[in-house]
Amino acid sequence: MIYGLILNILLWFGFYLIISLSLNMEYGYGGIPNFGKALSVLVGAIVAGGVVTRILIYIYHIKIGIGGFSTATSAVSNEVTTLIAHNPLLGLALFLLTLILAIIIGCIAGAIFILPSARLKEDYLAITLLAIAETFTMICYYNQSIIGGYYGVSVPDFLAFIHTNRGVVFTGIVLLIALITFIFFERLMNTPYGRLLRAMRENEDVIRVYGRDLMKVRVMTMAVGSGIAAIVGVLLSYYTLRVQANSFMITGRTLWTFYPFLIILLGGASNNKGTAVGTIIFVTVMEVIDFYKTNIVSFLHLPVEAVWLEYILFGIMMLLILYYKPEGILPEKPIITPAIKKAYETKKVSKKGVREEY
Amino acid sequence: MLGMDVLTGALIYSNLLVLLAVGLTLAYITTAVPNFAQGSFAVVGSYTALTVYRLFHLHPYVSLPLAFFAGGLVGLASYMLVLKPLIKRGANIVTLMIATLALDLILLGLRGIYAGYLGKITGSPCEMFMFTYLDFQILGLPAILVVSTLVIVITFSVLFTLLYKTKFGVALRASMENPDLAEIMGVNVEYTRMFAWFLSGALAAMAGCLLPFKQEIVPSTAEIIIVSIFAASIVGGLNNIYGALIGGYIVGLSESLVTYWLSTVIGAGVLVYGKVIALTMIIVTLLVAPQGIISIEWRKIKKIKRWCS
Numbered sequence: 286m287i288y289g290l291i292l293n294i295l296l297w298f299g300f301y302l303i304i305s306l307s308l309n310m311e312y313g314y315g316g317i318p319n320f321g322k323a324l325s326v327l328v329g330a331i332v333a334g335g336v337v338t339r340i341l342i343y344i345y346h347i348k349i350g351i352g353g354f355s356t357a358t359s360a361v362s363n364e365v366t367t368l369i370a371h372n373p374l375l376g377l378a379l380f381l382l383t384l385i386l387a388i389i390i391g392c393i394a395g396a397i398f399i400l401p402s403a404r405l406k407e408d409y410l411a412i413t414l415l416a417i418a419e420t421f422t423m424i425c426y427y428n429q430s431i432i433g434g435y436y437g438v439s440v441p442d443f444l445a446f447i448h449t450n451r452g453v454v455f456t457g458i459v460l461l462i463a464l465i466t467f468i469f470f471e472r473l474m475n476t477p478y479g480r481l482l483r484a485m486r487e488n489e490d491v492i493r494v495y496g497r498d499l500m501k502v503r504v505m506t507m508a509v510g511s512g513i514a515a516i517v518g519v520l521l522s523y524y525t526l527r528v529q530a531n532s533f534m535i536t537g538r539t540l541w542t543f544y545p546f547l548i549i550l551l552g553g554a555s556n557n558k559g560t561a562v563g564t565i566i567f568v569t570v571m572e573v574i575d576f577y578k579t580n581i582v583s584f585l586h587l588p589v590e591a592v593w594l595e596y597i598l599f600g601i602m603m604l605l606i607l608y609y610k611p612e613g614i615l616p617e618k619p620i621i622t623p624a625i626k627k628a629y630e631t632k633k634v635s636k637k638g639v640r641e642e643y
Numbered sequence: 644m645l646g647m648d649v650l651t652g653a654l655i656y657s658n659l660l661v662l663l664a665v666g667l668t669l670a671y672i673t674t675a676v677p678n679f680a681q682g683s684f685a686v687v688g689s690y691t692a693l694t695v696y697r698l699f700h701l702h703p704y705v706s707l708p709l710a711f712f713a714g715g716l717v718g719l720a721s722y723m724l725v726l727k728p729l730i731k732r733g734a735n736i737v738t739l740m741i742a743t744l745a746l747d748l749i750l751l752g753l754r755g756i757y758a759g760y761l762g763k764i765t766g767s768p769c770e771m772f773m774f775t776y777l778d779f780q781i782l783g784l785p786a787i788l789v790v791s792t793l794v795i796v797i798t799f800s801v802l803f804t805l806l807y808k809t810k811f812g813v814a815l816r817a818s819m820e821n822p823d824l825a826e827i828m829g830v831n832v833e834y835t836r837m838f839a840w841f842l843s844g845a846l847a848a849m850a851g852c853l854l855p856f857k858q859e860i861v862p863s864t865a866e867i868i869i870v871s872i873f874a875a876s877i878v879g880g881l882n883n884i885y886g887a888l889i890g891g892y893i894v895g896l897s898e899s900l901v902t903y904w905l906s907t908v909i910g911a912g913v914l915v916y917g918k919v920i921a922l923t924m925i926i927v928t929l930l931v932a933p934q935g936i937i938s939i940e941w942r943k944i945k946k947i948k949r950w951c952s
Contacts (some may be wrong), residue, residue, distance in 0.1 A: 288736050312737075316704075316737075318737045318740060318741075320679075320740070320744070345758060370934055393816060401926040401929055402926075402929060402931060405933065407675075407736055407737050407740075408675075408677050408736055408740065409877070409881075409929060409933070410879065411677070411737070412677055412873050412925070413925060413926070413929065415679070415869075416870045416873055416874070416921075416922050416925055417922060419866060419867070419869070419870050419918070420870055420918045420919055420921075420922040423867070423915075423916075424916065424919065427915040427916065467861065492789055499787065528797075532930075533864060536863065538866060539748060539751075542744075543745070544742070544749055545745055546741055550741070584725030588762070589755065589756045589759040590755065590759070592750065592755070593751075593752040593753075593754075593756045593759075594756070595752070596749065596751055596752030596755070597748075597749050597750050597752035599747065599748065600745040600747075600748040600752065601749060601750035603676075603744075603745035604725060604740075604745050604746075607729060607734065607738055607741065607742055607745075608728055608729060608732065611732075611734070611738065614677075
């Protein structure tokens, strides 16, 4: 029992670390309030459930019969899963192809989604991104030809060659990808581009003075952030082996927009280590609630589902963080460029001094 | 042919959207934060009406005043407990927006618990409901059209009298235009904000009380309707109450009528995509006239046209 809980915590830690790191780049460093973050996860799910399955249907000559696209995916998933059971390389190729496609399509989608509002103030930016995400989710829900709408689609199991402990192997893969993402963002945020992002957050005019195009930087940031976040959509689809627009329609904004914001504000915005700390705390709380939900409900004598209590708890938690500790557990640190490092060493500037100047 | 029921449906929806957009705009003008929980304020009104109907068998129209006060209290509490402390600490606009997202989530959770509780008391589920079967006809028109239009007329005449004929209104408008200057002149900006949030919640809840006559209330109603509310406010300029009135009708009518027209051309399948129209209107407004329809100087456009020809 406890073993399952720990495995779940690790798995969801991986999912949430990837998405929170990408949101941390957009919001924490770049100051883009991406209230449509859930959209990039949906894009990843569409690539796994709507694009790659179509390619497979084409390759294996599956006929789309009366049942429509949704039923055809079940047939193709069954066939490909049996093939993978004997041929692990096929599974690996399928997984990598989906990942790469998701990153590319996620990048393009992210760049397009911010285009209408890239020049605008933060409030308009947030409203537009949220509106685009909600509308797009709704289209996927009603239009059954994209990812099967309410009925959903099946995806093949790329780990079909593993007969025992599939969950453990899958969690390992997710954690590995999360680690790579962490290193990627740590490196990226220490380049001139990372510093440009911080400058944009602090003062948009400054980066204009230095000859940078605000719109270009924002579009690029959203492209990278959405590309990485699309990975989560792929991993999630391959974990559950289903893609359902239904689940995005009801909980998408909470799970993939609000919770990542909660994580980075809890851990400390614009600090990747803080994001990791925030993720582990959040995921542990979430999974423990999920684990003991029947006990909690019977303890409270309420005719309710635990998920509503979870929403209230996390909503209040967010408000408390915003009020009492807006800088998070691990606050942002000054950038250590070679010049500042030298200044530290010669003790011309105290650590506090650098921070205030910056 | 444009059927009568399509047109009345569009008008009812637009009336409700105007109420919601005016509330959102009032809160934005006074506190400079777009309230992402506006949809949940509406749901407060829907459940007030449902509670009164299930427990006391009173028609939902009767519970409009109650919905007004219930929504108003929720709006006021949201400002006093959530936004005011943050504003006092000098929180920036993104922080305030995230706070309203958190508020929306809390209200969503409370809705779930309340619906479960009400369902247990009354013995019938309350997750989804409609009032369409309760509606009647007034002079050959659906009562909901008459009632929602009356609500709009009363709301705007009271609002107009209050803003332009009373001393409080002058102070209110002053603190909307320039809060710092108003404060110097002895106006308590805090009161105007409290008033705006009370009214914002109250108007939204009235719309929510009438919404079940038009569409089914489901757990995700608040999330679905928020796109249209923002569209109406943004088309109207986000900082003008009359803009919200015009924007509400533009977005409401085009959401219903354009999708209806498209359905006659393409097929009935497009009827569910009304929100795409709302989103398109947000994007077009932001690209063409970011300050909203109020800011367009029609005389100048005419002049340019004349000059071009």
